[in-house]
Amino acid sequence: MNLNRSISWKSTFKNLYVFSVLALIIIIFSSISSNFIGAPNITNIIRQSVPLLLVSTSVTLLMMSGNIDLSVGGILGLCSVVFSIMINAGSGYFMAAVLTLLLGVFIGFFNGFLVVRLRIVPVIATLATMSLCVGLGKLMSPGGIGLIKGLPEDIVGFGRTPFLLRLPISVYVAAAVIIVLVVLQRKTLLGKYAAAIGGNSTAAELSGINVVKTVWLLYVIVGLCAALAGITRTSLLSLGDPVTGMGMEMDAMIAVVLGGTSFSGGEGSVARTVIGVLVLMCLTAGMQVIGAEAYYQTIVKGIVLIIAVVVDVLVKEKIDD
Amino acid sequence: MRNLNAQNNANSRISNLTFAILSMLVVLVVIFTIASICVPRFFDINNISNLIAQQAEIIILGIGVTFLLIAGYFDMSVGGIISMAAVLSAYFCQATGAAANDLGSGLGLGYGTAIALTLICCMAIGALNALLVVKLKVNSVIATLGTMAVARGIAMIVAKGAQRITGLPEEFCAIGQFTIIGTINLAVVISIILLIIALIIENKTIFGRRIYLIGANQTAAKLSGINVDRQVAILYITSAFLAGISGIVMASRFNAGNCALGTGYEFDALVITVLGGTSIFGGFGSVTCAVVGAFILGILSTSVNMLGFQPSMQMLVKGVVIIVSILALRFALNKRNV
Numbered sequence: 001m002n003l004n005r006s007i008s009w010k011s012t013f014k015n016l017y018v019f020s021v022l023a024l025i026i027i028i029f030s031s032i033s034s035n036f037i038g039a040p041n042i043t044n045i046i047r048q049s050v051p052l053l054l055v056s057t058s059v060t061l062l063m064m065s066g067n068i069d070l071s072v073g074g075i076l077g078l079c080s081v082v083f084s085i086m087i088n089a090g091s092g093y094f095m096a097a098v099l100t101l102l103l104g105v106f107i108g109f110f111n112g113f114l115v116v117r118l119r120i121v122p123v124i125a126t127l128a129t130m131s132l133c134v135g136l137g138k139l140m141s142p143g144g145i146g147l148i149k150g151l152p153e154d155i156v157g158f159g160r161t162p163f164l165l166r167l168p169i170s171v172y173v174a175a176a177v178i179i180v181l182v183v184l185q186r187k188t189l190l191g192k193y194a195a196a197i198g199g200n201s202t203a204a205e206l207s208g209i210n211v212v213k214t215v216w217l218l219y220v221i222v223g224l225c226a227a228l229a230g231i232t233r234t235s236l237l238s239l240g241d242p243v244t245g246m247g248m249e250m251d252a253m254i255a256v257v258l259g260g261t262s263f264s265g266g267e268g269s270v271a272r273t274v275i276g277v278l279v280l281m282c283l284t285a286g287m288q289v290i291g292a293e294a295y296y297q298t299i300v301k302g303i304v305l306i307i308a309v310v311v312d313v314l315v316k317e318k319i320d321d
Numbered sequence: 322m323r324n325l326n327a328q329n330n331a332n333s334r335i336s337n338l339t340f341a342i343l344s345m346l347v348v349l350v351v352i353f354t355i356a357s358i359c360v361p362r363f364f365d366i367n368n369i370s371n372l373i374a375q376q377a378e379i380i381i382l383g384i385g386v387t388f389l390l391i392a393g394y395f396d397m398s399v400g401g402i403i404s405m406a407a408v409l410s411a412y413f414c415q416a417t418g419a420a421a422n423d424l425g426s427g428l429g430l431g432y433g434t435a436i437a438l439t440l441i442c443c444m445a446i447g448a449l450n451a452l453l454v455v456k457l458k459v460n461s462v463i464a465t466l467g468t469m470a471v472a473r474g475i476a477m478i479v480a481k482g483a484q485r486i487t488g489l490p491e492e493f494c495a496i497g498q499f500t501i502i503g504t505i506n507l508a509v510v511i512s513i514i515l516l517i518i519a520l521i522i523e524n525k526t527i528f529g530r531r532i533y534l535i536g537a538n539q540t541a542a543k544l545s546g547i548n549v550d551r552q553v554a555i556l557y558i559t560s561a562f563l564a565g566i567s568g569i570v571m572a573s574r575f576n577a578g579n580c581a582l583g584t585g586y587e588f589d590a591l592v593i594t595v596l597g598g599t600s601i602f603g604g605f606g607s608v609t610c611a612v613v614g615a616f617i618l619g620i621l622s623t624s625v626n627m628l629g630f631q632p633s634m635q636m637l638v639k640g641v642v643i644i645v646s647i648l649a650l651r652f653a654l655n656k657r658n659v
Contacts, residue, residue, distance in 0.1 A: 068462065114644065118644075118648060120644070120647055120648075121601045121602075123395065123462055123591075123601070124591070124595055124601060124643065124647065125644070127588055127591070127592070127643070128639075128640045128641075128643040128644050129640065130640075131588075131636045131637070131639045131640035131643070132636070132637060132640035132641070134633075134636050135633050135634065135635070135636025135637035135638075135639075135640060136637065138631070138633030138636065139631060139633050139634065139637070250466055250470065253463060253466065257463065293481070293482065294482065295474075295477035295478060295481060295482030295580075296474070296477075296478060297474075298470050298473050298474035298477050299470065299471055299473075299474020299475060299477070299478060300474070301470050301474075302467050302468065302469070302470025302471035302472075302473075302474050303467075303470075303471060303474075305463070305466070305467035305470065306453065306464070306467040306468070306471065309453070309457075309459045309460075309463055309464060309467065310453070310457060310459070313457045313458060313459060314457075
């Protein structure tokens with residue numbers, strides 16, 4: 001009985017905590033500047049959140065299983081480059097998008113192969129993949145460092161141009177992907193398996209869960225979502241940029257931890273990660289609105305990450321008492 | 322992989338660790354020979370002394386990261402600490418109110434005081450790492466990525482996203498420009514001294530042997546009376562201290578406190594450590610591994626450059642080399658221990 005009560009208290013706190021952080025940030029920034037709550041700014045925040053939303057929500061499932069992916073930023077950059085090159089070479093949007101998504105699936109598959117088949121620790125394996133992706137992306141772009149410009153003007157149709165309620169199509173696509181991921185996490189065996197593996201990998205294995213297949217699949221899902229994020233970013237900026245995903249792995253991790261998914265695995269919520277992403281994006285946008293220089297962002301992110309993990313730990317300790 | 326020390330082959334005279342180091346050393350020699358034959362102008366005294374000088378800073382970092390990895394912990398904050406140390410060491414000793422813009426004027430302290438203060442700030446970041454990882458039991462990758470952002474954030478704020486280059490005292494560039502022969506500079510000397518100290522700690526002291534025990538089996542280490550928390554905390558602070566030294570040396574070499582220094586070094590430090598054969602599971606490894614790893618990566622990068630490939634090829638080489646070397650070493654050890 002006591003156990004039940006404390007668990008519900010814990011989940012209530014975790015649910016309310018990230019929401020109240022978001023509310024607090026919105027209240028603070030809108031009281032400083034009236035522009036913050038204006039429709040153009042909100043549209044902009046949502047539009048720019050799409051790549052991070054796609055990456056973080058898929059990484060949530062992976063982190064629930066106790067694994068990590070540092071290559072998401074690299075995948076995003078490489079996919080952005082490949083997508084732009086194909087568009088510039090004259091292939092249709094649909095064809096280019098399908099091939100880019102396949103590339104994402106392949107990289108995710110490769111990550112999974114390194115981690116579950118060759119048993120290289122996730123941090124190192126995905127670090128190597130990141131190096132490969134960034135290197136390949138830079139090699140393919142003009143001059144080895146350059147941006148891929150000259151994309152057709154209608155490329156912004158996916159990620160920038162208003163489609164419905166002032167928001168572009170990419171937002172609705174992302175919403176659909178997130179709904180699928182939420183359903184996967186809450187209602188399907190995949191979500192339960194991921195949590196079980198994160199809680200205790202050996203016990204999961206012994207109780208008949210195919211750990212290899214599950215983790216592999218999760219890496220593929222992350223690769224697919226990162227590729228979609230790359231396409232969105234390319235469309236949003238109408239640029240192909242091999243380093244556009246720099247720091248994405250860190251942002252995704254912050255969003256996931258803010259959403260209460262503990263890195264030791266075993267529990268987590270895709271839906272709360274969405275709020276975590278919005279916290280991060282509102283913080284970044286809010287600092288721009290109040291005129292803080294861009295170089296303050298790094299330290300703010302670091303502090304937010306540290307506070308998020310400390311709160312997570314303190315909540316757990318409270319429960320254990 | 323987990324109990325490599327325990328699985329020592331009874332018939333052989335050398336331990337698994339010595340075997341790993343020797344095999345990576347063979348790889349290093351082979352790569353060096355191939356590079357000398359295939360790459361024009363590679364086997365040249367200037368080029369080789371350049372190669373040694375380039376590895377010194379990363380080897381200083383690698384010492385701290387290796388010890389932590391042997392104990393089973395990651396330190397991803399070292400890259401951020403380098404940039405913080407570089408910028409702060411410049412800021413502390415820039416003349417007060419000398420220049421019109423903010424970036425030109427600092428605190429006007431003596432260079433020695435500036436170095437001491439900078440190292441204290443770096444150790445504070447190390448202490449924060451220790452607090453998060455040891456006391457609060459946060460996963461070490463996440464915690465140290467957070468402190469990396471904090472350290473780099475401090476550097477970016479103090480340098481306003483750029484660099485502090487004017488109004489520096491003359492002795493600021495002395496460390497970086499002091500050379501013995503050719504390009505063998507003070508960084509090389511410092512790294513050799515630190516390496517010798519590290520090897521003595523690793524092999525001859527109780528403190529060093531405890532690190533291996535903690536990495537091999539933390540519970541057993543605790544039960545046998547080792548103060549694991551204190552030991553790991555000391556390692557984190559040491560690692561931050563070494564990163565601070567690296568940052569100060571780098572700032573001195575460029576004669577500027579640039580907040581972009583050290584970007585990606587946390588990954589490079591990890592790569593050279595793992596490349597040399599230190600196990601990520603803890604309990605297995607040596608600082609010698611980091612030195613060998615640094616030179617393998619250094620020779621490959623230099624060769625790629627000298628053969629006229631684009632710099633981005635280095636990223637590809639790095640990625641491939643990490644995967645191949647981990648698999649090769651594991652294959653060799655498995656064969657040996659069958």
